[in-house]
Amino acid sequence: MMKDKNLILVCGPTAIGKxxxxxxxxxxxxxxxxxxxxxxxxxxxxxxxxKPSPEQLAAVKHHLVGHLSxxxxxxxxxxxxxxxxxxxxxxxTHDHAILCGGSGLYIDAVCSGIDDLPDADEALRxxxxxxxxxxxxxxxxxxxxxxxxxxxxxxDPENPKRLMRAIEVCRLSGRKYSGLRKSKxxxxxxxxxxxxxxxxxxILFERISRRNEQMIAEGLVEEARELYDQRELNALNTxxxxxxFQHFDGIWSLxxxxxxxxxxxxRYAKRQLTWFKKDPSIQWFEPKDFDKILQFIKNKN
RNA sequence: GGUACCAUAGCUCAGUAGGUAGAGCAACGGACUGAAAAUCCGUGUGUCCUUGGUUCGAUUCCGAGUGGUACCA
Numbered sequence: 106m107m108k109d110k111n112l113i114l115v116c117g118p119t120a121i122g123k124x125x126x127x128x129x130x131x132x133x134x135x136x137x138x139x140x141x142x143x144x145x146x147x148x149x150x151x152x153x154x155x156k157p158s159p160e161q162l163a164a165v166k167h168h169l170v171g172h173l174s175x176x177x178x179x180x181x182x183x184x185x186x187x188x189x190x191x192x193x194x195x196x197x198t199h200d201h202a203i204l205c206g207g208s209g210l211y212i213d214a215v216c217s218g219i220d221d222l223p224d225a226d227e228a229l230r231x232x233x234x235x236x237x238x239x240x241x242x243x244x245x246x247x248x249x250x251x252x253x254x255x256x257x258x259x260x261d262p263e264n265p266k267r268l269m270r271a272i273e274v275c276r277l278s279g280r281k282y283s284g285l286r287k288s289k290x291x292x293x294x295x296x297x298x299x300x301x302x303x304x305x306x307x308i309l310f311e312r313i314s315r316r317n318e319q320m321i322a323e324g325l326v327e328e329a330r331e332l333y334d335q336r337e338l339n340a341l342n343t344x345x346x347x348x349x350f351q352h353f354d355g356i357w358s359l360x361x362x363x364x365x366x367x368x369x370x371x372r373y374a375k376r377q378l379t380w381f382k383k384d385p386s387i388q389w390f391e392p393k394d395f396d397k398i399l400q401f402i403k404n405k406n
Numbered sequence: 407g408g409u410a411c412c413a414u415a416g417c418u419c420a421g422u423a424g425g426u427a428g429a430g431c432a433a434c435g436g437a438c439u440g441a442a443a444a445u446c447c448g449u450g451u452g453u454c455c456u457u458g459g460u461u462c463g464a465u466u467c468c469g470a471g472u473g474g475u476a477c478c479a
Contacts, residue, residue, distance in 0.1 A: 178440095182440050208442065210439070261447060266441065339441050339444080
């Protein structure tokens with residue numbers, strides 16, 4: 106057991122200032138950072154994902170930043186395994202580790218674990234996407250209802266991705282999705298201290314606006330142009346890139362695309378907050394209150 | 407300066423043959439177990455520009471004012 110080992114989670118909405126807090130904590134606590142950001146994984150995407158700068162990356166060791174290509178397939182389960190492997194190594198020589206990011210599902214996978222389920226199957230998904238397109242969502246609803254009526258009763262029937270994943274699990278496992286979902290928290294052998302960062306909505310939106318403008322100034326359009334040919338890849342179904350692609354397609358002017366990026370980033374931030382607010386074990390702080398955060402962590406030890 | 411048109415939600419606008427109003431977007435709230443920066447669900451938040459008049463009753467009709475737009479000077 107490693108009861109003296111502590112994972113410090115730094116989470117919150119996009120543009121709140123997680124990176125700075127995490128780096129300062131890592132310096133003070135003499136440790137390293139694992140990124141829990143599902144788009145900073147990709148080495149081809151830099152400006153649009155607000156990746157830590159080369160200076161920041163040099164100042165503190167970051168894990169799982171730019172470790173993938175947009176052509177790789179990756180998923181939450183692999184993220185869970187990768188993170189736990191890194192933590193195991195880190196805790197041999199450190200008492201603290203930092204998990205920093207805004208991808209709620211990925212964070213939960215590390216902190217609480219996820220069930221043992223089959224991975225995505227591309228051929229099956231291609232079939233289901235075709236089915237959705239040609240026969241409509243009622244076709245998927247009927248299929249899932251037949252395969253797993255229990256799950257169908259609780260799932261959002263209008264959400265094609267939820268429907269397709271459940272069908273996929275049933276087909277690949279030969280069992281019901283509802284039966285495979287244990288929803289049991291896996292016990293971790295380290296403590297987890299959860300820090301949430303947030304501030305007034307108005308200020309957050311202002312930060313988002315400024316950051317998006319900064320991205321354009323730093324060359325987001327050029328970065329997106331390099332990736333335009335790969336725009337069908339899932340990794341590029343990402344705020345900041347998809348709007349610029351619309352601009353390249355002649356649908357939106359650049360100023361309009363920027364406005365759309367801001368709007369979609371605000372909505373993303375809202376979804377993140379909805380996710381994190383649900384977790385009562387998160388202790389919330391203003392991003393300016395670094396000293397309070399540090400004090401809170403020290404009191405926990 | 408004159409004439410015409412316009413003024414309704416944060417924005418763009420619809421509407422009420424006179425009975426205090428509704429769409430899209432934004433915003434707000436929520437869901438979420440291998441696509442998650444994804445995907446999906448729910449909610450109208452309003453001195454109907456101001457002011458007189460007609461009327462049982464005016465956001466709606468009439469007059470005046472203010473602001474805006476266009477054209478003419």
